[in-house]
Amino acid sequence: MGWPWAVAALLVVLIGVGETHRWFGNFGLVRIWQGKGIFLFVFMPLVYSYAIAFALRPTAARWLLLAAAQTAAVGCSSSALWAAPVGALMAMCCVLRPTPIGLLRLAIGALASSYVLTIGLLLKRNLQPMLAPMIEEHAFGSQLENALRFTLGHENLLIFGITAMLLAWAVSPRGLAQRFAIALPFAAWLVLLNPYMDHWVGANVTGPSYWRAMWSLPIPTLMVLLLIAPLHVGRSPGRRALSRAAFILGCIAFLVFVPEFSAFSERNHGAGNVGIRIGRPRRKVPDDLYRWASELNNSVPEGSFVVAPPDIGMWIATMHHHAHPLQVRKLYLARQRENLGDHDVDLRMLMTQYVGGGAEQVPHASAHFENGLERYEISGVILRNSGRAVEARRILEESRFSRIRHTVNYELWVRP
Secondary structure, eight states: OHHHHHHHHHHHHHHHSSTTTSSSSIIIIIIITHHHHHHIIIHHHHHHHHHHHHHHHHOOOHHHHHHHHHHHTTTTTTTTTHHHHHHHHHHHHTOOSSSSHHHHHHHHHGGHHHHHHHHHHHHHHHHHHHGGGGOOOTTHHHHHHHHHHHHHHHHHHHHHHHHHHHHHTTTSOOTTTHHHHHHHHHHHHHOOOOOOOTTIIIIIITTTOGGGGGGOOOHHHHHHHHGGGGGOOOOHHHHHHHHHHHHHHHHHHHHHSOOOOTSSTTTTOOOTTTTOSSSSSSOOOOOOHHHHHHHHHHHHHHTOOOOOOHHHHHHTTTSSOOEEEEEOOOOHHHHTHHHHOOOHHHHHHHHHHHHTOTTTTTHHHHHHHHHHHHHEEEEEEEEETTHHHHHHHHHHTTOEEEEEEOOSEEEEEOOO
């Protein structure tokens, strides 16, 4: 059985499904520009490959490659701090036997995760006080159910995915693929996806996003092992033709009966309801918002403190030599209450909402905004033209700001 058939089956699995936003195919194709997508489809396969290669024949070069793949993965997603070491350990277990030599190789291979695990423990120590209130108690099994549905949806994909996890090993020939299909699901279900341990896993490994524990399972690979099972039957020319026909029919049946719609369907809007576009790679940021973020950066000295509406402020820090917005994303700022204090976090959020036309229900919001301009020594402001704009303009003028650009929707104010 050649690898092209397996690649073809993988493309069928990834492209054929689009109805679940957190499905692997959406990360690998539709969301390929995100760090999470690169982590899942570039670095995790490298971790599996280098871990297996090291376990088969340990050398210094293979050990370094295993360590480098895990370290690079952290640059794409903080989830790599736990998922990369877990993936490396599980992949090595596919090869090694429980003998003294096997256990020694496993221990040496595990040392390749030392750097990543050290960073993870240091980060956990800093973040755990902030994340602890976000770890809620759940009914038994509910977190696992949510993780399965977030990743596999509610209908036929869920059934097919669970079937692949349970049966991929049984339809694979004896060898590495079969051991891979046994070791990874067994280890994942034993620890990360164990409903008796889900609270501990959420508190100590995955954080509030428990559903990411599903990333420890290479579900698309397991589905591929199920789809290519007919190719293992018979080696004579006649049987080979029949097995390939059965494989093709199986892929067609998957596309017809399993997904609700494909990854490239117009119905696959994603979390931001932005739709799917097939074409040459280009920036995925809304052009108008990105231009205003760039204008603000270019209008104030590097490192200045600035205020912008939430949908503009989040792009300011993505540029070189940027200013510092009071809020990049509300989710990230809320986690800094322990470090910044409630008053500081609330004021940053209020000012960000105020210039965006919000905070209508906050008493004395204009006074808080005026005080915040001096408290943070704000150098630049982007103001949305809204009901707040008249009062905001008065405050900005009294605070020595000058309006240097304006359109129907936005205005740019700066001061020395």
